[in-house]
Amino acid sequence: MSQIVEPASSDVIHGHEAHVHKDNQGAKIGMWLFLLTELLLFAGLFLLYSAYRYFHSDAFHRAGLDMHTLFGTLNTIVLLTSSLTMALSIAAIQRGKKWLSITFLSSTILLGLSFLTVKYFEWSSEIAKGIYPGSAKLLDRSNGEILFFGLYYTMTGLHGLHVIAGMIVLIFMLVFIVRDKITKDDYIKLENAGLYWHLVDIIWIFLFPLFYLIN
Amino acid sequence: MEAQEAKSHSEQISHGTYVLVWLALIVLTCITVAASGINLAAFTIVVTLLIALTKASLVVNIFMHIKFEDKIFKVFLGIAGFTLFVIFSLTFADVFFRR
Numbered sequence: 001m002s003q004i005v006e007p008a009s010s011d012v013i014h015g016h017e018a019h020v021h022k023d024n025q026g027a028k029i030g031m032w033l034f035l036l037t038e039l040l041l042f043a044g045l046f047l048l049y050s051a052y053r054y055f056h057s058d059a060f061h062r063a064g065l066d067m068h069t070l071f072g073t074l075n076t077i078v079l080l081t082s083s084l085t086m087a088l089s090i091a092a093i094q095r096g097k098k099w100l101s102i103t104f105l106s107s108t109i110l111l112g113l114s115f116l117t118v119k120y121f122e123w124s125s126e127i128a129k130g131i132y133p134g135s136a137k138l139l140d141r142s143n144g145e146i147l148f149f150g151l152y153y154t155m156t157g158l159h160g161l162h163v164i165a166g167m168i169v170l171i172f173m174l175v176f177i178v179r180d181k182i183t184k185d186d187y188i189k190l191e192n193a194g195l196y197w198h199l200v201d202i203i204w205i206f207l208f209p210l211f212y213l214i215n
Numbered sequence: 216m217e218a219q220e221a222k223s224h225s226e227q228i229s230h231g232t233y234v235l236v237w238l239a240l241i242v243l244t245c246i247t248v249a250a251s252g253i254n255l256a257a258f259t260i261v262v263t264l265l266i267a268l269t270k271a272s273l274v275v276n277i278f279m280h281i282k283f284e285d286k287i288f289k290v291f292l293g294i295a296g297f298t299l300f301v302i303f304s305l306t307f308a309d310v311f312f313r314r
Binding site: 025028029032033036039040043047050051054055069072073076077080081082083084088091094095167187194196198201202205208209213214 | 225226228229230234235237240241244246247248252259260263264266267268270271274275277278279284285287288291295302303305306307310311
């Protein structure tokens with residue numbers, strides 16, 4: 001087994017801090033392995049959704065009529081845009097444009113906040129209609145509809161928690177860029193945080209048609 | 216060195232490329248919403264999921280730089296994708312043919 005860790009390529013190129021042994025590839029591989037466990041976590045829920053949808057196809061369609069497609073579409077656009085600003089933030093730091101990177105990263109965090117705000121109004125509206133886990137109104141409906149809304153709250157809720165976690169990570173990254181801990185020569189932290197943010201986006205890309213476009 | 220190449224490749228992606236990918240993602244979102252409005256019966260779910268897969272692959276390849284990474288990343292994703300495929304196939308084989 002080779003014991004020499006390959007230095008970050010940028011260190012080689014720029015010549016300074018060459019003594020610091022950093023393995024950016026290794027860091028990225030570690031991040032991807034973590035992302036794959038996240039994928040497996042959500043895949044289990046998607047599996048549950050598929051099986052229940054097969055058994056309760058009509059009920060799922062009936063329940064889908066109570067969904068707010070507009071809120072869902074709006075949130076899809078918000079999250080896709082936040083992925084764009086995330087990618088642009090990394091592109092900016094790669095080119096040494098610190099403040100541009102900060103601007104894009106702040107936009108990403110604000111778009112994450114917008115996503116949660118829309119989600120708040122969406123859930124509030126559903127709850128106002130008496131649709132929430134264990135509500136008397138929901139328990140009067142068929143098993144399939146109860147399952148649909150159970151999965152809806154679980155999956156979008158778990159996804160929402162991931163958005164919150166992502167925002168917290170991104171706030172830390174923002175501080176790192178401001179304090180020059182993340183720079184043109186060493187931006188692996190920002191890149192990995194970006195990977196997490198994009199994964200959250202990808203999960204939403206699949207949640208969207210399954211819950212909001214079923215009618 | 217391969218690692219260096221991968222890095223410089225991802226640095227070559229221009230802001231314009233990212234914006235174009237974003238535009239494609241937005242257009243695909245509009246298409247999927249429109250398609251779900253048309254009554255295609257059982258095909259609706261197939262169409263919307265195919266569009267979702269296309270969108271996901273755009274995000275993975277460009278935004279997450281997988282297209283420009285070393286082969287090992289693609290192998291990781293391939294194995295993960297295959298594992299999920301097996302898990303879903305086996306579960307569906309049970310669900311569809313039960314009774």
